[in-house]
Amino acid sequence: MKKETLDTIAAKAGVSKTTVSRVLNDSARKYRISEQTEKTVRKIAKEFNYNPRPVAKNIRVNKSKIIGLIVPSIAEYFFASISSQIIRNNANHGYTTMLVEVQDNPAREKKEIENLISRNIAGMIIAPSSNIGQYLEFIDKEIPIIQIDRYIDGADISCVCSNNHHIGKFLTNYLVERGHRRIACIQGPTKISSTSERIRGYVEAMKEADLEPYLYGESFDSQESFFQTLDLLRSEYRPSAILSLANGQALGIIKAANKLGFNIPDDLSVVTVDDNKYMNFISPSITRITQPMENMAKLCCESLYRRLDDPNSKNTSSVFLMSTLIEGDSVKAI
Amino acid sequence: MKKETLDTIAAKAGVSKTTVSRVLNDSARKYRISEQTEKTVRKIAKEFNYNPRPVAKNIRVNKSKIIGLIVPSIAEYFFASISSQIIRNNANHGYTTMLVEVQDNPAREKKEIENLISRNIAGMIIAPSSNIGQYLEFIDKEIPIIQIDRYIDGADISCVCSNNHHIGKFLTNYLVERGHRRIACIQGPTKISSTSERIRGYVEAMKEADLEPYLYGESFDSQESFFQTLDLLRSEYRPSAILSLANGQALGIIKAANKLGFNIPDDLSVVTVDDNKYMNFISPSITRITQPMENMAKLCCESLYRRLDDPNSKNTSSVFLMSTLIEGDSVKAI
DNA sequence: TTGAAAGCGCTAACAC
DNA sequence: GTGTTAGCGCTTTCAA
Numbered sequence: 001m002k003k004e005t006l007d008t009i010a011a012k013a014g015v016s017k018t019t020v021s022r023v024l025n026d027s028a029r030k031y032r033i034s035e036q037t038e039k040t041v042r043k044i045a046k047e048f049n050y051n052p053r054p055v056a057k058n059i060r061v062n063k064s065k066i067i068g069l070i071v072p073s074i075a076e077y078f079f080a081s082i083s084s085q086i087i088r089n090n091a092n093h094g095y096t097t098m099l100v101e102v103q104d105n106p107a108r109e110k111k112e113i114e115n116l117i118s119r120n121i122a123g124m125i126i127a128p129s130s131n132i133g134q135y136l137e138f139i140d141k142e143i144p145i146i147q148i149d150r151y152i153d154g155a156d157i158s159c160v161c162s163n164n165h166h167i168g169k170f171l172t173n174y175l176v177e178r179g180h181r182r183i184a185c186i187q188g189p190t191k192i193s194s195t196s197e198r199i200r201g202y203v204e205a206m207k208e209a210d211l212e213p214y215l216y217g218e219s220f221d222s223q224e225s226f227f228q229t230l231d232l233l234r235s236e237y238r239p240s241a242i243l244s245l246a247n248g249q250a251l252g253i254i255k256a257a258n259k260l261g262f263n264i265p266d267d268l269s270v271v272t273v274d275d276n277k278y279m280n281f282i283s284p285s286i287t288r289i290t291q292p293m294e295n296m297a298k299l300c301c302e303s304l305y306r307r308l309d310d311p312n313s314k315n316t317s318s319v320f321l322m323s324t325l326i327e328g329d330s331v332k333a334i
Numbered sequence: 335m336k337k338e339t340l341d342t343i344a345a346k347a348g349v350s351k352t353t354v355s356r357v358l359n360d361s362a363r364k365y366r367i368s369e370q371t372e373k374t375v376r377k378i379a380k381e382f383n384y385n386p387r388p389v390a391k392n393i394r395v396n397k398s399k400i401i402g403l404i405v406p407s408i409a410e411y412f413f414a415s416i417s418s419q420i421i422r423n424n425a426n427h428g429y430t431t432m433l434v435e436v437q438d439n440p441a442r443e444k445k446e447i448e449n450l451i452s453r454n455i456a457g458m459i460i461a462p463s464s465n466i467g468q469y470l471e472f473i474d475k476e477i478p479i480i481q482i483d484r485y486i487d488g489a490d491i492s493c494v495c496s497n498n499h500h501i502g503k504f505l506t507n508y509l510v511e512r513g514h515r516r517i518a519c520i521q522g523p524t525k526i527s528s529t530s531e532r533i534r535g536y537v538e539a540m541k542e543a544d545l546e547p548y549l550y551g552e553s554f555d556s557q558e559s560f561f562q563t564l565d566l567l568r569s570e571y572r573p574s575a576i577l578s579l580a581n582g583q584a585l586g587i588i589k590a591a592n593k594l595g596f597n598i599p600d601d602l603s604v605v606t607v608d609d610n611k612y613m614n615f616i617s618p619s620i621t622r623i624t625q626p627m628e629n630m631a632k633l634c635c636e637s638l639y640r641r642l643d644d645p646n647s648k649n650t651s652s653v654f655l656m657s658t659l660i661e662g663d664s665v666k667a668i
Numbered sequence: 669t670t671g672a673a674a675g676c677g678c679t680a681a682c683a684c
Numbered sequence: 685g686t687g688t689t690a691g692c693g694c695t696t697t698c699a700a
Contacts, residue, residue, distance in 0.1 A: 005693055016671045021695065032669055051452050055398070056693035058389045059676050066432075066453075073418055080414035084407055087435050096449060098400075099433045101421050115430060118385050119400075222611060251615055277556060278612035281585055339677055350687045355679065366685055390677035393692050 004050040013037075013044045020045070024052065058120050067304070068116035069099045070109065070126040077247070077276045078293065079127065082148065085297030086125060093305055095122070104189065106130035117143065123304045128152050129192070144307035148300045150193045156316050158307075160300040162291045163320040164194045168201025168243070170325070171271045171289060175241045176209045179334040180269060184232060184239035186217040186225055186249050198245050198273065214239065217249070225252025233260050233268070240334065241269035247276070250286055265332035275326060285328030292321050338384040347371075347378045354379070358386065392454050401638070402450035403433045404443065404460040411581070411610045412627065413461065416482065419631030420459060427639055429456070438523065440464035451477065457638045462486050463526070478641035482634045484527045490650050494634040496625045497654040498528045502535025502577070504659070505605045505623060509575045510543045513668040514603060518566060518573035520551040520559055520583050532579050532607065548573065551583070559586025567594050567602070574668065578606035581613070584620055599666035609660060619662030626655050 006017040022031050023041040058064045067090050074080040087097045098116060102109040109129050123144045133155030136145055140157055147159035175183050185202045188195040206213040214237060217228045244250040250272035262268045264284055275290035299319055307313055344351040356365050357375040392398040401424050408414040421431045432450060436443040443463045457478045467489030470479055474491055481493035509517050519536045522529040540547040548571060551562045578584040584606035596602045598618055609624035633653055641647055
């Protein structure tokens, strides 16, 4: 490709490569380089289609214009959407994104973080999959980290998340207000904060309504939710409503209800979390909470850029965003 | 973070950094380094938690273990899924992925490619958005490129795609065989091969059945498809069936049909391309073709690794994968 | 206002 | 078997 280096440009321009470097880094003013020199250098650089190699700079200054993004999997719409926004924001800000997936696998997570660090990333955005608070705090001293969607309890690392406790409580209350008493919650993996917070909200709302929480399930997977819901609907408890904590689960619930001939919402009410363009088309349309994904990505990036631009601003911040209810036809008032 | 370098390790081990480098690159055997030395070096390296800096190596050998992945947007499920697979494959193969989005914007595409190249990527996987065949051929001489999902007509660059011509023809025939005569096709952006090939298949099937093709629309956007379908259904032509080339469009079509009180499939049959976990839940379930995304990603990566492993194997190859029909309830036989 | 020279961490010729 | 040395392309003192 472009074989031009500072040296070749310098030779053509009849100046030293130092000067070329300064001009091309917009430091001409700072070093009081003559307008004439600056002009020639820029002209030659353009003429020869000079393209600096960031790696060479990286090795020197030990920092790159790369941001590491660590998510469970972008096959999940929520993370795909967030990641898409982040990648775009980064690009607009002059950063390239290294996106890695860790499949909620702690070993993989550790490995990928080390990989990213060895590649001199300037900053990191992570939806943590495991309890690596201390490790992250250690890294955060040198490489700014922002947690997104989830946070590690007790870790002093900035985060931008939904107000998941509110989500759980709000949806539960929504069902309670409509007369439901036997409200089950199909929980996801309970170690991640987004889930545990929602569960906490659910339990709290149930307690406040003098109802007994009923938690079951352990994954976000559709298939598992399907089987678990089958069990649940056949059980003695037989809820009149189910609170699903993610869309994958909701699909499993719907499938199970259909299979057993339970009509939604007549025989079973369902509410869930997260939205996407398909949700309006499944019938009945499921009442759901939608998280402000675009805003979440935006705030997260801004928070990161702030620390990147001013390495002194080490104050960690926690941001909890409010979500929006989208009412469908999946809840019956009884 | 880890401040260790080859030098520090060498000092601790009492050998030269060359030796350390050789050992840590698994070339001990090649240089007939004594087992004793090798053992000590490895021990010290581990002890000091040594982490090599790929950038330093990159600048020396002018190649990194980074693969650039260029897609329109991962907010689109198809690309999210493919990208997810590719990222995972790459990670398993020791490569980190730089994922960039170009939003089907030619200027952005050019800029991002240059960016990736300046970062010394080892290889590139791209779903091209514009007609940059010559440019890619030029790059391909030094950096292996594989096109995925789409290919640039006339460019001598490897590709792994669906057999999109077959998809278009097959779905059209499916409708023809069920007695439909007025079959409209809501096309996407016609400059990308995946779309144009599907259109070609549609037109061919129509011609063979002595029917007049009726193409309309120009984007994959739900909202646009919605309005265009409204127009179409109100028009004189009034198709009995619509071939949608992507899921976003299909949603727009369904919405338009609902709005005008057209029952699917009684008043309007619909078929579309691509599947995802929500498609089974929208009602009626839309008959659709599903592309072998996992396999597509796999073959694409393997093809790339082959060239990466053996720089001489410069033979470009075109792979066209077959897709699978998923029958729903969206087509009426008339 | 500009340049020379050193050095970032690593690899690879070449030597012994 | 192992080490010396040069150099990848860039930035950054330090000097002029």
